[in-house]
Amino acid sequence: MKRVGVFVCHCGTNIAKTVDVEQVAKVAGDLPNVVFSTDYTYMCSEPGQDLLKKATAEHNLDRCVVACCTPRLHEPTFRKAFESAGGNPYLLEIANIREQCAWVHNDREKATAKAHDLVRGAVAKVRRNFPLSTSTIPITSKALVIGAGIAGMQAAIDIADAGYKVVLLDREPTIGGKMVQLDKTFPTLDCSA
Numbered sequence: 001m002k003r004v005g006v007f008v009c010h011c012g013t014n015i016a017k018t019v020d021v022e023q024v025a026k027v028a029g030d031l032p033n034v035v036f037s038t039d040y041t042y043m044c045s046e047p048g049q050d051l052l053k054k055a056t057a058e059h060n061l062d063r064c065v066v067a068c069c070t071p072r073l074h075e076p077t078f079r080k081a082f083e084s085a086g087g088n089p090y091l092l093e094i095a096n097i098r099e100q101c102a103w104v105h106n107d108r109e110k111a112t113a114k115a116h117d118l119v120r121g122a123v124a125k126v127r128r129n130f131p132l133s134t135s136t137i138p139i140t141s142k143a144l145v146i147g148a149g150i151a152g153m154q155a156a157i158d159i160a161d162a163g164y165k166v167v168l169l170d171r172e173p174t175i176g177g178k179m180v181q182l183d184k185t186f187p188t189l190d191c192s193a
């Protein structure tokens with residue numbers, strides 16, 4: 001059976017003043033596959049991360065949802081913490097109840113209801129996630145630019161200026177694209193060719 005843990009962050013008062021975080025955690029505890037649910041003042045702090053790691057080990061969690069701020073801020077933090085406790089980092093989802101909820105609403109009751117929905121959605125997603133792994137693939141530091149119009153030529157020049165070999169390819173026998181079909185260019189009346 002999948003074992004999901006839910007962690008609802010207060011962000012001090014950033015979230016807690018608008019969203020009833022204790023209630024969100026309590027309701028999340030009844031969602032399918034959720035075996036552990038709690039709230040905490042600052043989830044990204046060291047004690048907050050330790051809480052996630054400890055709960056993962058003690059409750060044998062294989063999936064996590066952290067209801068907190070935007071994933072752009074702390075998704076890597078929590079994935080790392082979950083991984084260090086033995087979890088697959090891609091089986092951790094963020095429910096953004098700060099920027100997408102607490103910060104854009106004033107009505108506590110409605111904001112709390114929305115936070116419930118966001119957490120429910122994240123739990124539903126994490127239950128369906130598959131574990132992923134990262135791999136490293138050797139690459140050749142060389143670029144192929146297809147289309148030798150103005151944009152393609154400029155891209156090829158920029159890449160070459162950055163120190164990489166470039167192959168510029170076009171279906172026509174000459175480069176220049178639409179530009180070579182023009183006579184003069186505005187406003188300098190330079191010859192387009």
Ligand code: SF4
Pocket residue numbers: 009010011012014041042043044045068069070073074098
């Ligand atoms: S995890 Fe995000 S929402 Fe929670 S305390 Fe840290 S910054 Fe605030």
